Amino acid sequence: MLTFVEENYLKAIYHLSIESNDKVTTNSIAAQIQTTPGSVTEMIKKLSTKKLIKHEKYQGVILTEEGKKVALGIIRKHRLWEVFLVNKLAFAWDEVHEIAEQLEHIQSDKLIEKLDKFLGHPTTDPHGDPIPDVNGKIKQLKKYSISELGIGEGGILIAVKKSNPELLRYLDKLGIVIGEKIKVMDIIEFDGSMQINFNKKLLIISSEIAKNLLIQKAY
């Protein structure tokens, strides 16, 4: 049985490993979890002896198969609870992440099975992120940030990179929601901001916002 803290470390390492496609560094973990490098090193030792991660001194860590399975289990719980909060309790999508951070640690396999059924076996959470299945299988469909696109390119908005409440509320304000068509109309060289066509409306977004909008390319 893992502690609350151990679970959070595994989840953080998983997320960082997806971003970097490589070994995860001590400092990046410290930044993600908002703790100090010294604490991270301590926990790395612990998770290593439990064979949840592999670690060579000064060389960063990677999750073992077992560690990855645990991490995906927590992410599954997190995202299912987010669906519950939005679809059943009528929370806004920017309010649910913090609460799900707590709910993801509730221990009961049966609870998650029943919750999944109650929600109608959803495949994505309110921010467009895929929900791993019971066995930890996750459908990672290739996502492109619109900041990588050129003029005239576009697709369907499927997710938002960071579930930051301020970001999500701003998107609400602009009328940007998941599932609609988005297309790059112009790129302003000066600051990288973009003119986009979202659902037949023209909008200007900063490069910082653009980075956070993830699409599935339309063929």
Added chain:
Amino acid sequence: MLTFVEENYLKAIYHLSIESNDKVTTNSIAAQIQTTPGSVTEMIKKLSTKKLIKHEKYQGVILTEEGKKVALGIIRKHRLWEVFLVNKLAFAWDEVHEIAEQLEHIQSDKLIEKLDKFLGHPTTDPHGDPIPDVNGKIKQLKKYSISELGIGEGGILIAVKKSNPELLRYLDKLGIVIGEKIKVMDIIEFDGSMQINFNKKLLIISSEIAKNLLIQKAY
């Protein structure tokens, strides 16, 4: 902000104070929480400095108004989650207590408000226990254990004293459910077991079971 452990102590002290109508002893807390008297004394000091309980050395503790409010808030959460688990996720009534023990510590006032609304503002949990309102008001209608009754007396079964899974499953087996009429038909002097009329069926129950069946007297 209280820790998980502090919350559990306050809840335990509240429950014990209801049973005893008096100061709660160190040993009874230790038994309830399944810990040692030494640990209880340590925590008593901590909760006293936080003014959540009052304590005189060797004389037991009582909750302050603030402590009572906190305890009732946790009980409110516990019982609302139990309703959710039974009514929405189709758990059996003997399966929910353990999970609610975890869920009761999730911190979010808004979550509980919304959950309460989603459940239709229930007034009792699946075991018949009253749910405190947002302000900590609890409708403690007078409950009588049928073990205190004489032959011919009875009422409506409104609650079960202990939410012990084995007990609850046995009651299921006997067909004993909350909300139906119950009446004492005979008392066997030898071991205190009782013959009861439950919902027009005759049943024999041990004195141990009888103690746990709580009724509201019919007038």
Added chain:
DNA sequence: AAATAAATTTAGAGTTATCAAAATTTAAAT
């Protein structure tokens, strides 16, 4: 190739909660 900078680990110490066992106080029995 040295020197400097950055990242990582180690060392030492603090917090919260736990336990077993000893010491103290209160309650019960003789």
Added chain:
DNA sequence: ATTTAAATTTTGATAACTCTAAATTTATTT
């Protein structure tokens, strides 16, 4: 009123996690 028993508190030690600051290793400049 003593003695004995029971309840409670204190003491000393441990576990999990945290921090700051010093020491070490690796990476980057010059």
